[in-house]
Amino acid sequence: MTITADEVAVPARRTGVRIEARNVRRAYGRKTAVRDVSFVLGAGERVGIVGESGSGKSTMAKIVTGLERPSDGTVTVDGQDLASLMATRAGQLEYRRRVQLVAQDTTSTFDPRHRIRESLRVPAQILGGHDRAGADQAVGQITAELGIDPSWVDRYPGELSGGQRQRMSIARALIVRPDLLVCDEAVSALDVSVQGVVLNLLKRYSEDHGAGLMFVSHGLPATAFVTRELVVMNGGEVVESGRTLEVLEHPKHPYTQKLVDAHQAVEEDAAS
Numbered sequence: 001m002t003i004t005a006d007e008v009a010v011p012a013r014r015t016g017v018r019i020e021a022r023n024v025r026r027a028y029g030r031k032t033a034v035r036d037v038s039f040v041l042g043a044g045e046r047v048g049i050v051g052e053s054g055s056g057k058s059t060m061a062k063i064v065t066g067l068e069r070p071s072d073g074t075v076t077v078d079g080q081d082l083a084s085l086m087a088t089r090a091g092q093l094e095y096r097r098r099v100q101l102v103a104q105d106t107t108s109t110f111d112p113r114h115r116i117r118e119s120l121r122v123p124a125q126i127l128g129g130h131d132r133a134g135a136d137q138a139v140g141q142i143t144a145e146l147g148i149d150p151s152w153v154d155r156y157p158g159e160l161s162g163g164q165r166q167r168m169s170i171a172r173a174l175i176v177r178p179d180l181l182v183c184d185e186a187v188s189a190l191d192v193s194v195q196g197v198v199l200n201l202l203k204r205y206s207e208d209h210g211a212g213l214m215f216v217s218h219g220l221p222a223t224a225f226v227t228r229e230l231v232v233m234n235g236g237e238v239v240e241s242g243r244t245l246e247v248l249e250h251p252k253h254p255y256t257q258k259l260v261d262a263h264q265a266v267e268e269d270a271a272s
């Protein structure tokens with residue numbers, strides 16, 4: 001019996017992208033947002049970045065997605081320097097195709113002059129490789145997966161609530177089918193029940209496509225649910241990192257312990 005190439009051919013499967021941040025510092029004028037931050041985001045790995053407000057999480061999310069450049073230190077993508085990749089238009093497009101950001105501030109994600117449908121269709125065509133009809137189909141599919149009311153896509157961004165816009169912004173990132181999704185407080189404006197739907201979807205997307213997830217959040221339960229690795233930041237520095245459950249169950253650093261305690265106090269309050 002002969003086996004033809006068709007029979008053994010494995011369907012094209014996306015692979016995650018490996019990102020390494022080494023000794024990254026970022027200053028805004030005199031203000032140092034992050035200093036000496038190093039971590040590895042393994043290909044297809046799901047990594048949480050937690051810490052209080054002001055600890056430098058969003059700055060790292062922007063640096064990893066190439067929106068901001070480090071003042072010092074390097075970020076490499078599958079071993080290649082991110083700054084040199086972003087130096088060409090082709091490199092930028094390729095990186096946008098592979099790595100998508102769900103920004104903390106969703107007001108800047110959508111052009112107020114366009115209906116949401118347009119803001120989803122364009123990246124589906126330019127980055128996702130769909131033709132016009134395929135893009136429309138992809139819009140229908142991704143919004144359905146996220147439990148979005150189909151009529152919302154015909155609205156303008158200003159006509160949506162913060163939570164609705166947040167879900168749309170996740171749809172806009174996922175429609176590209178990225179190898180790495182960077183979520184910056186991407187579920188913070190959602191009701192708990194909707195959060196569950198979205199978190200399940202993010203996890204499933206990562207598992208089904210071998211895609212990585214960088215999940216930036218100040219919510220420990222959500223982060224524990226979707227990630228396997230955790231990086232704890234405080235005052236612009238990494239204070240602890242490791243397997244998510246290990247770090248949360250046996251915190252080594254006093255700051256991590258404080259975060260865990262603060263969360264438990266809130267839970268007990270809610271329960272009483």
Ligand SMILES: Nc1ncnc2c1ncn2[C@@H]1O[C@H](COP(=O)(O)OP(=O)(O)O)[C@@H](O)[C@H]1O
Binds near residue numbers: 031032033053057060
């Ligand atoms: N564009 C900016 N200009 C000046 N300071 C900034 C800017 N972006 C962030 N910072 C400062 O850097 C620190 C870290 O901010 P950020 O990365 O947004 O933290 P987080 O997302 O953890 O809340 C904060 O003190 C913040 O005020």
Ligand SMILES: [Mg+2]
Binds near residue numbers: 059
């Ligand atoms: Mg932030």
